[in-house]
Amino acid sequence: MFNHLVPNAASYSGEVDWLFWLITVIVGVWFIAAEAMFLWLIFRFRARPGVPAQYVTGKEPHLKRWINIPHFLILICDVIIIIAAVRVWVHIKQTLPPPDLIVRVTGEQWSWTFADPGPDGLIDTADDVRTTDELHLMVGKTYHFKLESKDVLHSFFVPAFRLKQDAIPGRTYTGWFKTQQKGTFDILCAEICGLGHGVMGAKLVVEDPPQHAAWLQAHAHDADMAAMNNPPADSTSTPATPAAAGAR
Amino acid sequence: MSQPTTTHDHHGPAAAHGAHHEPNWFLKYFYSTDHKIIAFQYMFTGMALALVGAFMAYVFRMQLAFPGASVPGFGVVSPGQYNALITNHGSIMIFWVAMPVLIAGFGNYLIPLMIGADDMVFPKINRLSYQLFFLSAVVLIASLFVQNGGFGGAWTAYPPLSANKAYNLTPWGASMWVLAVALEFVAFLLGGINFIVTSMNSRTKGMKAFDVPIVIWNIVIASILFMASVGPLIAGAVMLLFDQLLGTSFFNPNRGGDPILWQHLFWFFGHPEVYVVMLPAIGIVAEVITVFSRKKLFAYRTVIYTIIATGVLSFFVWAHHQFVAGIDPRMANVFTVTTVLISIPIAEMLFVYIATLYGGSITFTTPMLWALAFIAEFLIGGVTGIYLGASGLDIYFHDTYFVVAHFHYTFFPIAIIAVFSGVTYWFPKMFGRMMNETWGKIHFWGTIVTFNAIFIPLFYLGAAGEHRRIFDYHSFPSLATPELQAIRIVATVSLLVMLAFQPIFLVNFIGSMFRGKKAGKNPWKANTLEWTADSPPPHGNWPLDQMPEVHRGPYEYSVPGREKDYWPQNEPA
Amino acid sequence: MSSSTKTIATTRSAMGLPTGRLAVWWVLVSEIVIFGGVLVSYIMNRVGHAEWAEEASHTNTWAGAFNTLVLLSSSLSAVLAHKAASQGNGKKAAGLLRLTCVGGLIFLIVKSFEWTHEIREGFTIQAGGFWSYYYTAAGLHAFHVIAGMMVMLWVANTAAKNEDLHRVENVGIYWHFVDLVWIFLFPLLYIAK
Numbered sequence A: 001m002f003n004h005l006v007p008n009a010a011s012y013s014g015e016v017d018w019l020f021w022l023i024t025v026i027v028g029v030w031f032i033a034a035e036a037m038f039l040w041l042i043f044r045f046r047a048r049p050g051v052p053a054q055y056v057t058g059k060e061p062h063l064k065r066w067i068n069i070p071h072f073l074i075l076i077c078d079v080i081i082i083i084a085a086v087r088v089w090v091h092i093k094q095t096l097p098p099p100d101l102i103v104r105v106t107g108e109q110w111s112w113t114f115a116d117p118g119p120d121g122l123i124d125t126a127d128d129v130r131t132t133d134e135l136h137l138m139v140g141k142t143y144h145f146k147l148e149s150k151d152v153l154h155s156f157f158v159p160a161f162r163l164k165q166d167a168i169p170g171r172t173y174t175g176w177f178k179t180q181q182k183g184t185f186d187i188l189c190a191e192i193c194g195l196g197h198g199v200m201g202a203k204l205v206v207e208d209p210p211q212h213a214a215w216l217q218a219h220a221h222d223a224d225m226a227a228m229n230n231p232p233a234d235s236t237s238t239p240a241t242p243a244a245a246g247a248r
Numbered sequence B: 001m002s003q004p005t006t007t008h009d010h011h012g013p014a015a016a017h018g019a020h021h022e023p024n025w026f027l028k029y030f031y032s033t034d035h036k037i038i039a040f041q042y043m044f045t046g047m048a049l050a051l052v053g054a055f056m057a058y059v060f061r062m063q064l065a066f067p068g069a070s071v072p073g074f075g076v077v078s079p080g081q082y083n084a085l086i087t088n089h090g091s092i093m094i095f096w097v098a099m100p101v102l103i104a105g106f107g108n109y110l111i112p113l114m115i116g117a118d119d120m121v122f123p124k125i126n127r128l129s130y131q132l133f134f135l136s137a138v139v140l141i142a143s144l145f146v147q148n149g150g151f152g153g154a155w156t157a158y159p160p161l162s163a164n165k166a167y168n169l170t171p172w173g174a175s176m177w178v179l180a181v182a183l184e185f186v187a188f189l190l191g192g193i194n195f196i197v198t199s200m201n202s203r204t205k206g207m208k209a210f211d212v213p214i215v216i217w218n219i220v221i222a223s224i225l226f227m228a229s230v231g232p233l234i235a236g237a238v239m240l241l242f243d244q245l246l247g248t249s250f251f252n253p254n255r256g257g258d259p260i261l262w263q264h265l266f267w268f269f270g271h272p273e274v275y276v277v278m279l280p281a282i283g284i285v286a287e288v289i290t291v292f293s294r295k296k297l298f299a300y301r302t303v304i305y306t307i308i309a310t311g312v313l314s315f316f317v318w319a320h321h322q323f324v325a326g327i328d329p330r331m332a333n334v335f336t337v338t339t340v341l342i343s344i345p346i347a348e349m350l351f352v353y354i355a356t357l358y359g360g361s362i363t364f365t366t367p368m369l370w371a372l373a374f375i376a377e378f379l380i381g382g383v384t385g386i387y388l389g390a391s392g393l394d395i396y397f398h399d400t401y402f403v404v405a406h407f408h409y410t411f412f413p414i415a416i417i418a419v420f421s422g423v424t425y426w427f428p429k430m431f432g433r434m435m436n437e438t439w440g441k442i443h444f445w446g447t448i449v450t451f452n453a454i455f456i457p458l459f460y461l462g463a464a465g466e467h468r469r470i471f472d473y474h475s476f477p478s479l480a481t482p483e484l485q486a487i488r489i490v491a492t493v494s495l496l497v498m499l500a501f502q503p504i505f506l507v508n509f510i511g512s513m514f515r516g517k518k519a520g521k522n523p524w525k526a527n528t529l530e531w532t533a534d535s536p537p538p539h540g541n542w543p544l545d546q547m548p549e550v551h552r553g554p555y556e557y558s559v560p561g562r563e564k565d566y567w568p569q570n571e572p573a
Numbered sequence C: 001m002s003s004s005t006k007t008i009a010t011t012r013s014a015m016g017l018p019t020g021r022l023a024v025w026w027v028l029v030s031e032i033v034i035f036g037g038v039l040v041s042y043i044m045n046r047v048g049h050a051e052w053a054e055e056a057s058h059t060n061t062w063a064g065a066f067n068t069l070v071l072l073s074s075s076l077s078a079v080l081a082h083k084a085a086s087q088g089n090g091k092k093a094a095g096l097l098r099l100t101c102v103g104g105l106i107f108l109i110v111k112s113f114e115w116t117h118e119i120r121e122g123f124t125i126q127a128g129g130f131w132s133y134y135y136t137a138a139g140l141h142a143f144h145v146i147a148g149m150m151v152m153l154w155v156a157n158t159a160a161k162n163e164d165l166h167r168v169e170n171v172g173i174y175w176h177f178v179d180l181v182w183i184f185l186f187p188l189l190y191i192a193k
């Protein structure tokens, strides 16, 4: 749909767009038909002197058709929409293709922190590279992301991937995506999470493996920096670590 | 509780209506048990709060269009204030505008008049209901002015944000918000019992269930939906309040609680709630289009069955608000099926309305214009719901402006368009005078055109990935483009124009109360019973010996072989 | 006097049911979903938290059982009150209603001893998930017991004057409901360990 609006940066973005167009066509036809009929009737049966209204009970078979046939046609359309929607859903949310790499994504008031597996390609090892508000990925790789939250609900939203998932404190959610386009994209937080919700976002950079390696190199010293969290500039009035304050 | 006897003793109803001493104005307008006065109390409170909600929309839309600039009449909007404004805008518009005006306002006014009764069955409970409602409104408004400001966790109030003051930073605002909502629910439970029992039990002689006008059916079914769905959320509100104030751990994940539980309790109510406000609106439209096309409703029983089907289905769709909230993904499939299927009864209902126009003789009075606009606009809101109900697509659209546009295309037709239709239609009955048609039409066109100009752009913004509840998009490069900002400005400017048209309505409304042409009993030549009472109806509605009796259904217009093109329900055959 | 606001609407009965009774049934519908919300939430959580069983073992099953008995017998006197009222014996109905209230009072007294004991032991409402539900569900129920008692005393007063005797039945229906809720709460909070 939104190719010109938002790039198609994950393998399944196109499926979501396709679903959008399918629904647009189906409901669009109905919508236009209904509005056209509606406007025509308004025009055709406007009050004219000497023309009384007809007495129609709605039981006349030739008229009742106009309600009954659409009833079944809509049912058919519904089934098509449901099947298409469930297929896309199952592919994105209910399947987990084997990953090339695993990253950790953690939301907290009000920033995203990420853990990249680092040069060894394994997550939760000493060489993990932790970053705040910036996620670097390699193009053409299948990733699993482990999504967590430290305090309230957040929602990991990557428009270019057509991906969204809420982060829930106390739980870890595992999802997947496969990158397919290089570039810089936005990561947003789509669940209201307090004062700084309006500034909570991060940069997503999808790059070639060599560039990624270079980036890892440059950020090797960032390992274990995740604990440091810099609240956005305009939230100075709040406790530095609301999470800690809340957990007390 | 009251007396179920069938005879009137000497201090019974007769005494109430025969009472000739004029009560003083305070007792008459503020402490009355007359259903019409209570209806006005609800309506006027609702309208006043509509202005508050509209003011909030004005402030935060200005902030969105011109981030950081000082908003005339408010000042600079801080992030905390922005959150509080949208939260309370949503809460007010749904709970303190749509509910009181549509259900309590029209319900109170119309039920006794349309079923030929003198009042509600429990007038005192009715008054208590309004008083509680008023109190809840006071608590809500007060919550905006307490220390640290109003609650800013969205009208859905998801914990842990809403439950823990260390997260939301508004200890007072959050608790008062929950309290206000809970009080409002209790008020509507009391009102609902009255609506249901009155319409079930107090129909006048001869009025069978299928002689009851659609709008009454709808208000009753809406009340039943409300009563059957709000319980868990009342319990949830108590639990949330305890989490906030007593340190319980219902929703606290750090201590074994479950934040998602709240979402289930909220949406188990929240989704039926949207149909709770939709049904009365749809009912109003049914009354108006039949009268002004001089037509029998195309399929009366079908409409009632579709309402019931919608009501029943609405209990099984709630998790479509939670597709990506961390529920079991398999559950999403079930809820996609139920959600998309709800299009069938609603489409059928709308098609019956459209078919009603067939063969009609349509006059374009102000109420009719509003009613027709309702159908045209609501269709947009309805079909965009299907995009969201499709789970695969909702991954992208959830919590974007596409959702915002969807529900304004449903709510605005319901809470504003249908209400304007109902108010302009029953105004002659309520105040005994006609409203000005010319000004009514100017107001109509000014509002409808700008309405579309506000919300169509929001679909586009949503498609571009713009997420909700953001006070300023400058932090997100893909959303901070000049192109998208220009669209935001279009929406805001359209809102300003829409607001500029509203004084026309207010002046017309208040002016016509005193200056309008005298209306007479039945200015629209309608069939239903309220038009057989005086305009405005006195306390008790009809003289005791002239309570109407019913001989036919409510929509017998243009019956062949009759001189008049209407046939009032009470006219003997 | 109250009958000055009594309306014709109140005296009609298009459904063939007395208005008051119809209303009480609808009140119960809304009450059922309120308690349903709490109980379903509790059960879902309880299933997910095996450790709650240990917390639940600190409740006093005997006190709970005794209270169940008290409430059941008070429902019996409510039935008898209805019977007396339908025979037109307002005095007797009033007396039986007051007896029902005494049942409610005993229930509350036992409850308060129980709670004091538990709070002393450190099982406050903040002590954990189970205790949050325990106090909230039972507290909500106790609130209904108190409300029911107040209405009952008021009805007893009018009934003693042989007025509005139909109310005796309506308040009785409500009391049975309060009783029934406890029948659900007792096993869920006390016995399931």
Ligand code: HEA
Binding pocket: A026, A027, A030, A031, A034, A074, A077, A078, B156, B274, B275, B277, B278, B320, B321, B339, B340, B342, B343, B346, B347, B350, B379, B381, B382, B383, B385, B386, B388, B389, B390, B394, B397, B398, B399, B403, B406, B407, B410, B411, B414
């Ligand atoms: C009264 C208000 C109202 C009404 C009537 C509706 C009606 C519908 N809504 Fe909407 N909705 C809201 C108010 C309303 N909604 C609100 C307030 C929210 C957001 C809450 C928040 O998060 O703050 C919301 C959010 C919302 C979501 C969650 C979005 C998200 O947050 O991710 C979904 C998802 O399924 C949804 C679906 C639907 C559907 C399927 C209908 C259906 O009832 C629509 C049925 C009607 C039609 C389909 C049109 C007529 C049919 C035809 C013309 C035939 C052709 C159609 C087909 C072939 C299918 N709505």
Ligand code: HEA
Binding pocket: B046, B047, B050, B051, B053, B054, B057, B058, B061, B086, B087, B089, B090, B091, B093, B094, B097, B098, B101, B153, B154, B155, B156, B404, B408, B411, B412, B415, B416, B419, B420, B423, B454, B467, B468, B469, B470, B471, B495, B498, B502, B505, B506
């Ligand atoms: C009935 C419901 C209703 C109504 C009518 C409106 C009306 C409007 N809404 Fe609102 N809105 C919500 C319900 C409603 N809204 C909800 C539930 C939310 C979600 C909140 C959340 O996220 O938590 C929301 C959120 C919301 C947002 C998203 C904010 C964000 O996420 O950051 C925006 C943004 O533009 C917006 C704009 C508007 C505008 C411009 C109007 C304009 O149409 C307003 C114009 C007002 C009038 C024209 C009123 C005129 C009244 C009179 C003249 C008096 C007479 C009155 C009667 C006869 C009743 N609304």
Ligand code: CUA
Binding pocket: A107, A108, A110, A153, A154, A155, A189, A190, A191, A192, A193, A194, A196, A197, A198, A200
């Ligand atoms: Cu984090 Cu919004």
Ligand SMILES: [Cu+2]
Binding pocket: B270, B271, B274, B317, B318, B320, B321
């Ligand atoms: Cu919904």
